[in-house]
Amino acid sequence: MPEGDPNREAERLAGLLDLQIEDAGLPAPTYIIATGGGLCAKLLFDTAIPSTSRPRWQSLQRQIVQKVGEIEGRFGDRAWRWPVDYQACYAARVLRLVGSHNPRWDAACTIVWDHGKPRDFEQLADELPKYHC
Numbered sequence: 001m002p003e004g005d006p007n008r009e010a011e012r013l014a015g016l017l018d019l020q021i022e023d024a025g026l027p028a029p030t031y032i033i034a035t036g037g038g039l040c041a042k043l044l045f046d047t048a049i050p051s052t053s054r055p056r057w058q059s060l061q062r063q064i065v066q067k068v069g070e071i072e073g074r075f076g077d078r079a080w081r082w083p084v085d086y087q088a089c090y091a092a093r094v095l096r097l098v099g100s101h102n103p104r105w106d107a108a109c110t111i112v113w114d115h116g117k118p119r120d121f122e123q124l125a126d127e128l129p130k131y132h133c
Helices: 006-023 051-070 121-131
Strands: 031-034 039-042 072-075 078-081 110-114
Touching (some): 006 031, 051 121
Antiparallel strands (some): 031 039, 031 110, 072 078
């Protein structure tokens, strides 16, 4: 792919994000999706989360989003942080779907990083303290 190709750049950034998430001791995302305007790291669960677990899900989501927002990257002498969408902590928030078109950036929403392994929600929530979030 030629330099400057948006899909290739998204793949590179997704790889960096994945490494930094791992270095931060956070669970690896199932997928990282290029939305046309940025990246969206998603954790998929192997079963539906019952509505009674919503507060636990929101707590887990808030802590992971906060921790990702604290990851600091360096490029030479410049430091930066990953931009995060704190609104993603709300279950009713609708995220762009893979295959949809983002008219703002005239780009398709595509998977650029795929671990492909759904997680067990209860196990992940029980392990939360080990992630020091």
